[in-house]
Amino acid sequence: MSHKRLPVCLKFTLLFVIATSLSAAFAQNSSSIVVFAPHPDDEVIGCAGIIMQALARGVRVKVVAITSGDGFPAAAAGVAHKAVDQVGPDDFFALSRFRQMQSRTALGILGGKADDLIVLGYPDGDLGNLYESTDDKVIRQQFTKKNETYASIQKDYHTSVHGRPAAYKRSSVLGDLVELLTTLQPTEIYVTDGTDGHIDHRAAFWFVRDAAKQVGYKGAFYTYLVHGLPAWPFPTGVTPNLPFESRKVDGEVAPRALPWPPPRRVPLTPVEAQRKLKSIQAHDIPVVGMPQHQSEMESFVKSEEVFWTPLASSR
Numbered sequence: 001m002s003h004k005r006l007p008v009c010l011k012f013t014l015l016f017v018i019a020t021s022l023s024a025a026f027a028q029n030s031s032s033i034v035v036f037a038p039h040p041d042d043e044v045i046g047c048a049g050i051i052m053q054a055l056a057r058g059v060r061v062k063v064v065a066i067t068s069g070d071g072f073p074a075a076a077a078g079v080a081h082k083a084v085d086q087v088g089p090d091d092f093f094a095l096s097r098f099r100q101m102q103s104r105t106a107l108g109i110l111g112g113k114a115d116d117l118i119v120l121g122y123p124d125g126d127l128g129n130l131y132e133s134t135d136d137k138v139i140r141q142q143f144t145k146k147n148e149t150y151a152s153i154q155k156d157y158h159t160s161v162h163g164r165p166a167a168y169k170r171s172s173v174l175g176d177l178v179e180l181l182t183t184l185q186p187t188e189i190y191v192t193d194g195t196d197g198h199i200d201h202r203a204a205f206w207f208v209r210d211a212a213k214q215v216g217y218k219g220a221f222y223t224y225l226v227h228g229l230p231a232w233p234f235p236t237g238v239t240p241n242l243p244f245e246s247r248k249v250d251g252e253v254a255p256r257a258l259p260w261p262p263p264r265r266v267p268l269t270p271v272e273a274q275r276k277l278k279s280i281q282a283h284d285i286p287v288v289g290m291p292q293h294q295s296e297m298e299s300f301v302k303s304e305e306v307f308w309t310p311l312a313s314s315r
């Protein structure tokens with residue numbers, strides 16, 4: 001063993017120990033779930049019921065926030081009590097800390113533990129740019145000026161495993177996702193749908209789909225819809241006793257480009273729906289200029305959660 005190779009060996013030994021201990025932990029229950037959220041809050045909007053029901057059955061659940069949640073100027077302004085045009089990098093760092101703490105609190109409401117939340121720490125608002133960056137160039141996020149992963153309430157995933165952050169580039173995102181799927185060995189994956197109106201949500205789907213293909217993933221692959229087009233969800237408002245509905249908006253069927261009824265509908269009891277509402281309310285942010293923001297999130301409280309299976313036909 002040469003002197004130069006020693007650190008590499010140590011790194012792989014460390015990786016092996018981490019992978020082995022995680023695998024051992026997950027082997028206790030044959031099924032395990034990973035919910036990928038582009039931003040800290042999407043996981044409860046789409047999957048609070050799935051998360052609480054799985055945890056109640058003793059199934060392992062990991063929530064993976066792909067971005068730090070640091071790219072929403074109106075929310076940064078709300079947290080900092082400033083006008084939207086006055087916010088700077090520190091305000092976006094404060095926002096990301098705020099949103100990650102909210103995700104940890106929400107997960108606790110659903111029965112999860114703090115270490116069930118993994119933050120990859122990629123740039124909010126730039127996932128689409130990263131996915132489309134075929135030359136793998138490093139991106140600098142416009143609001144924080146950061147060009148490498150970070151998490152505000154814990155170590156970001158790459159730093160926690162590799163001892164240093166990952167550069168904001170396409171191969172880093174894919175590499176972290178491939179490594180996570182290899183380590184966690186989920187039997188069910190949940191990620192935002194590829195028809196979502198938010199580019200980060202579509203890119204999260206593309207990245208997770210590509211990572212799943214790369215590792216030869218054979219488990220269930222479900223998508224959930226947050227920013228459905230042309231509008232979503234229906235009916236609007238907190239309606240814990242009503243299912244999701246498809247509606248026509250200006251002559252167009254919503255949600256767009258997705259089969260209805262959805263291929264998977266998971267019923268929520270009234271008690272579970274109320275718990276979902278609490279987990280969404282844990283994400284309350286005074287968003288400047290968007291007073292309806294919170295009520296839009298709460299409209300996802302229904303008597304069910306709905307999922308699509310876009311990869312099922314390609315298998």
Ligand SMILES: [Zn+2]
Binds near residue numbers: 038039042198226
């Ligand atoms: Zn989102």
